[in-house]
Amino acid sequence: AYVDTKDILDKASEGYYGVAAFNINNMEFFHAILEGALEKKSPLIIETSEGAIKYAGMNDPYRGARFFVNMIKDMANTVDIPIALHLDHGNNFDIIMAAIKAGYSSVMIDASHEVFEENMRITKDIVRIAHAAGVSVEAELGQLSGIEDNVEAAENVLVNVDEAKEFCETTEVDFFAPAIGTSHGAFKFKGEAKLDYDRLKKVKEVTGKPLVLHGASSVVQEYVKIAEEYGADFGGSKGVPADVLKQTVEYGINKVNTDTDLRIAYVAGLREFLAHDAKQFDPRKYQRKAMDYVKKVVMERIDILGSANKI
Numbered sequence: 001a002y003v004d005t006k007d008i009l010d011k012a013s014e015g016y017y018g019v020a021a022f023n024i025n026n027m028e029f030f031h032a033i034l035e036g037a038l039e040k041k042s043p044l045i046i047e048t049s050e051g052a053i054k055y056a057g058m059n060d061p062y063r064g065a066r067f068f069v070n071m072i073k074d075m076a077n078t079v080d081i082p083i084a085l086h087l088d089h090g091n092n093f094d095i096i097m098a099a100i101k102a103g104y105s106s107v108m109i110d111a112s113h114e115v116f117e118e119n120m121r122i123t124k125d126i127v128r129i130a131h132a133a134g135v136s137v138e139a140e141l142g143q144l145s146g147i148e149d150n151v152e153a154a155e156n157v158l159v160n161v162d163e164a165k166e167f168c169e170t171t172e173v174d175f176f177a178p179a180i181g182t183s184h185g186a187f188k189f190k191g192e193a194k195l196d197y198d199r200l201k202k203v204k205e206v207t208g209k210p211l212v213l214h215g216a217s218s219v220v221q222e223y224v225k226i227a228e229e230y231g232a233d234f235g236g237s238k239g240v241p242a243d244v245l246k247q248t249v250e251y252g253i254n255k256v257n258t259d260t261d262l263r264i265a266y267v268a269g270l271r272e273f274l275a276h277d278a279k280q281f282d283p284r285k286y287q288r289k290a291m292d293y294v295k296k297v298v299m300e301r302i303d304i305l306g307s308a309n310k311i
């Protein structure tokens with residue numbers, strides 16, 4: 001069934017388990033992810049960035065948003081697991097409105113690069129509009145280093161616990177993303193993967209909200225190796241180890257944003273298949289190994305986060 005993201009995450013917060021939010025840009029990733037979630041009988045959050053919406057809509061965001069809603073809502077209403085569709089890192093007002101109008105389950109308003117008062121003001125506005133339309137809302141405090149909200153955040157800016165309390169009370173967001181030391185992409189840490197667990201525990205205590213971990217991909221080395229065997233160069237890639245992920249779930253993380261792991265698994269499968277089969281040109285065949293690797297990553301992640309059989 002097609003559901004509100006808030007429903008999935010309120011249950012996950014109650015039960016102290018994590019639900020992965022998987023990013024897609026096309027049909028094949030969605031199918032591979034869905035196969036994995038169905039096999040695990042897990043609730044499923046599909047999310048699309050603004051870039052994905054522009055990509056699918058050939059630069060018409062409302063068309064792109066409708067494309068994803070039509071594909072996902074229709075499929076969701078014909079399978080037995082709860083599925084939600086979320087706008088990830090919403091920043092452009094028109095694209096957030098397009099997602100709400102098209103029928104997204106939830107939207108993120110990411111104004112975390114603004115000063116605190118401004119982030120709060122913008123978020124309050126979006127919550128008012130989204131809630132009027134029956135759409136739930138995610139927002140963020142702190143910044144992830146690397147490309148973030150289309151602005152370069154040189155350093156990690158960790159969430160401030162007192163601000164988190166005021167922010168969640170004032171804005172009435174439905175689920176909340178505290179920056180605790182992760183970053184987007186495949187090169188998250190120079191040395192050891194260290195997240196600020198103490199800060200996370202305190203944010204859970206003072207907000208009582210379902211919490212979101214951005215930049216949560218593990219950068220699974222099994223697929224990095226396969227990709228590199230067939231010509232990729234992902235040297236120095238490092239993500240959030242599974243045991244660290246488990247720890248964040250224990251301390252209150254419920255939505256676990258995962259994009260890079262799927263991208264690496266897919267390109268590894270594609271490179272491997274094409275290196276061995278010189279004759280195949282049916283896209284339903286030469287993408288299958290890539291989709292199988294994505295499905296495997298999805299199923300492994302569901303086991304790490306504990307959302308299997310939680311439907």
Ligand SMILES: O=C(COP(=O)(O)O)N(O)CCCCOP(=O)(O)O
Pocket residue numbers: 023049050051052088089183184185186213214215216217218257258259260261
């Ligand atoms: O927090 C995460 C997941 O991060 P990770 O998977 O890199 O760890 N996300 O929010 C996914 C970010 C997707 C970015 O998409 P565009 O390239 O279209 O802008």
Ligand SMILES: [Ca+2]
Pocket residue numbers: 110111112113140142143144148149
């Ligand atoms: Ca941000």
Ligand code: NA
Pocket residue numbers: 047086087088089108138257
């Ligand atoms: Na998000």
Ligand SMILES: [Zn+2]
Pocket residue numbers: 089184214215257
């Ligand atoms: Zn993110």
